[in-house]
Amino acid sequence: MSPILILLRKDFAHFRRDRGAMVFAFLIPLTMIILFGQINGVNRTTPTAGQLVGGWAMQFLLFVLVWSANSLFQEKDLGLFQRILSGPVPRSAILWSKFVYGCGLGLLQLVVLFAAGRILFGLEILPYLPALALVCVCAAAACSAFGMLLASLAHTLEMARGLSTFCILLMSALGGAWFPVSILPPFLQHLSRFTLVYWSTLGFRQVLWEHAPLETLLPTIAMLVAIAASLLALAWWRFNRSQIFS
Amino acid sequence: MSGPSAALSLLSAVKRYGAVTALDGVTLEILPGEFFGLLGPNGAGKTTILSLLAGLLSPDAGEARIGERPAADARARRELGLVPQGLALYPDLTAAENLEIFGGLYGLARTATRARAAELLQAVQLFERRDSLVRTFSGGLMRRLNLAAALLHRPRLLLCDEPTVGVDPHSRHEIFELLRRLNREGMTIIYSTHYLEEASRLCSRIGIIDHGKILALGTQDELLERLPFEEEIRFPATAATAGLCADLAGLGQLATEEGLHRFRPPAGFPLSAFYLAAERRALPSRLFACARPSLETVFLHLTGKNLRE
Secondary structure (H helix, E strand, C coil), X not given: CCHHHHHHHHHHHHHHHCHHHHHHHHHHHHHHHHHHHHHHCCCCXXXXXXXXXXXXXXXXXXXXXXXXXXXXXXXXXXCHHXXXXXXXCCHHHHHHHHHHHHHHHHHHHHHHHHHXXXXXXXXXXXXXXXXXXXXXXXXXXXXXXXHHHHHHHCCCHHHHHHHHHHHHHHHHHHHCCCCCHHHCCHHHHHHHCCCHHHHHHHHHHHHHCCCCCHHHHHHHHHHHHHHHHHHHHHHHHHHXXXXXXX | CCCCCCCEEEEEEEEEECCEEEEEEEXXXXXXXXXXEEECCCCCCHHXXXXXXXXXXXXXXXXXEECCEECCCHHHHCXXXXXXXXXXXXXXXXXXXXXXXXXXXXXXXXXXXXXXXXXXXXXXXXXXXXXXXXXXXXXXXXXXXXXXXXXXXXXXXXXXXXXXXXXCHHHHHHHHHHHHHHXXXXXXXXXXXXXXXXXXXXXXXXXXXXXXXXXXXXXXXXXXXXXXXXXXXXXXXXXXHHHHHHHHCCCCEEEEECCEEEEECECCCCHHHHXXXXXXXXXXXXXXXXXXXXXXXXXXXXXXXXXXX
C-alpha cells in the first residue's frame, strides 16, 4: 500500500476515535442549520434552504479542514515526522495524505449536512446529485488547500489557530455563508469574489436553486479548482521552506 | 577518510542553526556490529549527529554516510531504524495499529507487518497491551513501543536518541536487554545518552561530545587511560582533613566538590604514602574511599565541568 494511503487510513482511524472532532464536524453545524432554519422559517419553496445548508456547511468545512491541517503541528511536536522521514517516505507523501484526507473528510461532512437538509427542509438533492457532488468535491478541495496554506504560513499551532479563526469568520461573512452576498454594499460584493466561500455557495445555489446546466456551472467549478490548485501550490512552496519537517 | 568497512560515518560534518554551530567538523566512523555510545550533556550535538546520519538534516559542510551511500539516499535509509528522543507514536491509536502503520510505511505487506508487530510486542513485553490506546500507556511502556516501532523492518543499523529518558527501572532494564540481544545478533547501534552509567554499561566504544565537537573517542579503558591518574581517593572536606590536604599539596591533583575532596595521584604514586600521611594526622581509614576513575572523571577532565551541569 502506498504511504499516502497508509497515512490516510491512520487519519481516518484517528478521526473515528475523536469524539470532539465528530461533534465539531457534524453535530454543531447540524444544530446551527436547525436553529437558523427555524428562525428563518426555511422551506423548499425559497432559496434559503440551499443557502442555509451550503453556508453553514462551508463555514464548518473550513473549521474542520483547518483543524485537520493543523494536526501537522501536533505530529511534528510528537516527533512523528522524524520517525517517518528517517524511513523511505518522502515529505510530499505526508502533505498529499493531509490534503486528500481533508478532501475526504470535507466531502463526508457535506454529504451528511446536505442529507440532513433533505430530511429537515425537503431540500431537492437527488435530481441534481452529479452536479452537487462535483461542487462538493471542488469546495472540499479548495477548503483543504486553504487549511494547508494556513498551516504552512503559521510557525506554531497557536498562531495557526488564531489566524484560521480570523480568516474563516471573515471569509464566511464576506463570502455569503451567513447571508446572501446580494445584501452587502457593492464594494463588499466585489471583495467577496476573492473568497472561496463565495464560489462554493454560488455553486450550491446554482445547483440547488437555479438548477443550472453543466455549462453554466463550469466557470464556478473552474474557479474552485483554480483556487484549490493555487492555494495548494503556495502551501507546498511554503512547507518546503518552513521548519515543520526539521 | 572513511574506510570502506564503516557502517555509518560522518566526515568533517558541520551543522549550523543560524549563528549557533551545532556540529563543528565532526568526523566519526562506526564499524559494523559496534555498540557505540555518544555521551554528552544536553545541547552538545548528539541529536544533530543522529539527525544527519538518519538523513533528516543535511550537513552545511562535510558528509554523512550510511555505508558507502549518502545518508540522504532513501534506499540507504531502509537499512536504518531511528528511535527518536520524543515519543514518536500516535497516542489515539493502539499499540498494534501504531506498529502496523510504521511497518506499512517501510513497505512491509500487511500480513508480514502483523506477524512482525506481534513478535516485537512480545519482545518488549507489550503483547497483552497490543489493543490498548497508546495514550493510556505509562512513559516506560511508550518508550518500549517507541523502540519496537524502529525495529519493524529489521534494520541493520539502529540510532537511539536518549531512549530511556523518564522511564522506570524495569522498562530501562527491558530496553537494555533487548538492545544487548540485538547487538549480539549483529545489529550496529549508536546510543546517545547523557547518563554515564548507561554508556559504560552498554557501549563497546564511546565518543564524548561537547559544544559540537568530539572530545575523545575509544573504549572505556582507552578513555580512562587518557587521565593523568589511575586512582581517585575521596574523603570528606572537614576541618579534620584540612591538614591532610596541606600535606598532599604538590603530590597530585586535589579537587573539592560538594563537601568532598578528590585526591588524584599521578601514575605510579604509592598509595601507602597517602595512607601514611593520613595516619600521621590520626585520621581513621574509614574516611577514605579509593576508586577507579569513571567516565564522569574523564568528562570532567576533558571539559572542566560535570556532565549534569
